[in-house]
Amino acid sequence: MSLLRIENAIRYFGGLMAVGDVSFTVPEGSVFGLIGPNGAGKTTVFNLITGNYRLDSGKIFFRNEDISRMATHRVVERGIARTFQNIRLFSGMTVLENVLAGRHCRMKAGPVAAMLRLPSQRIEERRAVARAMAELLFVGLAGHAGNLAKNLSYGNQRLLEIARALAADPRLIILDEPAGGMNDYETTALVELISKIRDRGITVMLIEHDMSLVMRACERIVVLEHGKKIAAGNPGEIQSDPAVIEAYLGGDDDEF
Ligand SMILES: Nc1ncnc2c1ncn2[C@@H]1O[C@H](COP(=O)(O)OP(=O)(O)O)[C@@H](O)[C@H]1O
Ligand SMILES: [Mg+2]
Known part of the structure; x- marks a missing residue:
């Protein structure tokens, strides 16, 4: 069953399309990764989920309830923490x-x-x-x-x-770059902590630049670039996806 469902999410900042028609689902009980180069729209997606930002259009469902227009404290009460x-x-x-x-x-x-x-x-x-x-x-x-x-x-x-x-x-915990500023030892401990959180029955969604963490920790990954979803799959599929390789190697944004 999907715990979280994002349908055609769109969010502009002025003339900039930060999130452009993005849809995906997060299965209950999974560790789910949202990746992409800097400025791809990842944090904006998190802010849309938690009610920190409003959608321009589209819908977000949590446990089949429409939370698109919900205030942040209500979203927390429903079971999303970040x-x-x-x-x-x-x-x-x-x-x-x-x-x-x-x-x-x-x-x-x-x-x-x-x-x-x-x-x-x-x-x-x-x-x-x-x-x-x-x-x-x-x-x-x-x-x-x-x-x-x-x-x-x-x-x-x-x-x-x-x-x-x-x-x-929370039923869903969303982590925005949890390994940012951590050394290798701390990052490895974090991978273990994430799986311990999942073992408690809490679904984990994370944004992360550290690809070794993403590939070790996540079962399912969605890749954003310039506000668009360019790929979705398991770590093996993502690592061999030509659009993903191009997004990471084509620009000078990030390491892969
Ligand atoms: N509050 C905001 N006001 C104006 N522009 C924003 C705001 N938040 C994000 N943006 C812009 O939206 C785009 C996506 O940003 P963000 O979601 O933070 O990307 P990521 O987390 O993938 O690095 C960027 O171009 C960023 O500058
Ligand atoms: Mg970000």
């Missing part, structure tokens, strides 16, 4: 507090209960901390829980964003 190409953490807050911020969307206590520190709210808070710690353990950052986010290494900040996204209980 990380950002340019890391967006609360840098002056601790690592644990950052993950708790991701958990917030699943907490019921309103501001009054929080202010009065009612028992129900304290129980919920304690549960949220336990859950946040569990996610930190899962990504390998438990030992950093009390540190300020800004003091983490770049690679660890990326892992913290993943922990924060996982704390929101």
